[in-house]
Amino acid sequence: xxxxxxxxxDGSPCADKAVAFAIAEARRxxxxxxFLHVLYSPSTLVPPPEISEEEDEVLREAVKKAxxxxxxxxxxxxxxxxxxxxxxxxxxxxxxxxxxGRQGGGMLRRLLLGSTTAGVIQLAxxxxxxxxxxxxx
Numbered sequence: 001x002x003x004x005x006x007x008x009x010d011g012s013p014c015a016d017k018a019v020a021f022a023i024a025e026a027r028r029x030x031x032x033x034x035f036l037h038v039l040y041s042p043s044t045l046v047p048p049p050e051i052s053e054e055e056d057e058v059l060r061e062a063v064k065k066a067x068x069x070x071x072x073x074x075x076x077x078x079x080x081x082x083x084x085x086x087x088x089x090x091x092x093x094x095x096x097x098x099x100x101g102r103q104g105g106g107m108l109r110r111l112l113l114g115s116t117t118a119g120v121i122q123l124a125x126x127x128x129x130x131x132x133x134x135x136x137x
Contacts, residue, residue, distance in 0.1 A: 003031035003096040008087050008120075010037065011058035014101035014133035021131045022099040023066050023073075031096070032072040035062040038086045041079035051077060084119035091120075097127045 007022040009015040019035065026033050037058045039051070059075030066073035080086045091098050100117055121128045 003029055004094060005029075005031050005033050006036060006087070006091050006095040006098045006126075007033055007062070008036045008038065008083075008098070008100045008116075009058055009062055011061070012101070014131075016101075017133055018099055018101035018131040019062050019065060021129075023069050023071055025099065025129075026066070026071045026073075027069055032074075033066050034074055034076050034090075034095070035059050035066075036076045036078065036087060036090055038083040039077065039079045040081065040083070042081050083116045084123065087116070087120050088123045088125075091124050091126050095126055097129060098124055099129045099131065101131050102133055 005022055005026055007019060009019055022033055025031070035058075037056055056075060056077050059077060063073045063075050076090065078086045078090065087098070087100075098120060100120065102117055117128075117130060121130070
């Protein structure tokens with residue numbers, strides 16, 4: 001397989017646009033995709049219940065869409081307090097680029113993913129392609 005593209009997603013409409021764009025880009029390049037879902041998990045003494053990649057609906061739907069287009073794809077589920085760090089760390093394990101949406105859904109999620117996107121752009125060592133959303137203007 002050639003290039004690998006990392007696609008952080010949270011299942012929001014904007015992230016879904018990035019997923020669709022990444023699938024088209026992977027088809028064009030003959031690349032594979034890894035969809036990354038970072039579950040916010042604050043450091044506590046009580047560990048959260050375990051969820052596998054197969055059980056994660058966001059990842060399952062993204063992988064299904066890619067496979068329907070003939071694109072190799074896999075899901076990766078990460079828990080952490082710092083999505084930017086999780087995305088950047090994953091991107092350093094053999095990816096050629098990152099494709100992500102500009103913002104998430106809802107006011108709070110827009111702020112969070114907006115700042116996540118900005119953080120990834122600043123820290124990533126690979127190119128970051130940002131897919132705009134309809135409501136971005």
